[in-house]
Amino acid sequence: MRSSSGILRTDRRELLIMKVLGINGSPRIGGNTDTLLDKVLQGARSKGADTEKIVLNELKFVPCQECEKMADDGGCLVKDGMQPVYKKIKEADAIVFASPVFFGSLSAQSKMMIDRFQCAWRAKYILKKDAGYKKIPGAFISVEGSNRKDFFENAKSIVKNFFATVNVQYKKELFCSGIDEKGSILKHAGCLKKAFDIGVKIV
Numbered sequence: 001m002r003s004s005s006g007i008l009r010t011d012r013r014e015l016l017i018m019k020v021l022g023i024n025g026s027p028r029i030g031g032n033t034d035t036l037l038d039k040v041l042q043g044a045r046s047k048g049a050d051t052e053k054i055v056l057n058e059l060k061f062v063p064c065q066e067c068e069k070m071a072d073d074g075g076c077l078v079k080d081g082m083q084p085v086y087k088k089i090k091e092a093d094a095i096v097f098a099s100p101v102f103f104g105s106l107s108a109q110s111k112m113m114i115d116r117f118q119c120a121w122r123a124k125y126i127l128k129k130d131a132g133y134k135k136i137p138g139a140f141i142s143v144e145g146s147n148r149k150d151f152f153e154n155a156k157s158i159v160k161n162f163f164a165t166v167n168v169q170y171k172k173e174l175f176c177s178g179i180d181e182k183g184s185i186l187k188h189a190g191c192l193k194k195a196f197d198i199g200v201k202i203v
């Protein structure tokens with residue numbers, strides 16, 4: 001059962017702290033996406049949640065190899081930096097996925113991670129098996145230099161597909177346009193406030 005304070009109450013009356021996992025698909029540390037994601041996680045912590053951030057650019061992993069043989073439990077056979085990501089998503093109680101718009105879509109780092117969930121897609125939709133992803137809420141946040149709504153829609157459709165594959169319910173989104181230079185998000189107090197509020201509400 002979810003309470004309003006970032007605490008999950010189990011049937012055994014144990015109190016568990018909610019875990020919110022942030023995934024940053026931008027290569028620019030301290031950039032606009034990173035800053036917005038930190039705000040969301042700050043909001044979640046203000047409600048008592050535990051937070052963790054994965055920076056995809058810091059992981060050593062390869063793109064999906066389209067292995068002909070996949071693990072029948074929904075796991076990926078490629079043992080690289082993606083393995084902890086699968087585990088952390090399974091353990092999380094909420095996910096915040098963040099990516100800048102690159103060429104009208106997600107960053108390469110983001111898409112590379114998402115493709116690696118083909119194993120979970122196969123388990124869910126072909127094998128009709130439980131790959132171990134529980135139903136949790138998720139949010140998507142993104143920034144772009146231009147003012148193109150269609151770019152965000154493009155990115156969003158990919159994220160929604162990914163979320164559905166790992167049983168994440170697409171609950172919140174934040175799209176900030178006209179944000180280009182590193183740090184320029186700091187001039188947009190409205191976006192920062194919305195990001196903080198997403199963190200509060202996702203808990």
Ligand SMILES: Cc1cc2nc3c(=O)[nH]c(=O)nc-3n(C[C@H](O)[C@H](O)[C@H](O)COP(=O)(O)O)c2cc1C
Nearest residue numbers: 026028031032033100102103104144145146179180
């Ligand atoms: C490789 C690359 C591609 C980009 N493509 C787009 C684009 O298609 N549309 C757009 O509006 N901005 C584009 N941008 C601008 C970024 O979305 C923008 O600078 C954003 O604030 C970067 O966020 P970050 O600081 O989190 O990396 C691109 C930037 C890079 C580096």
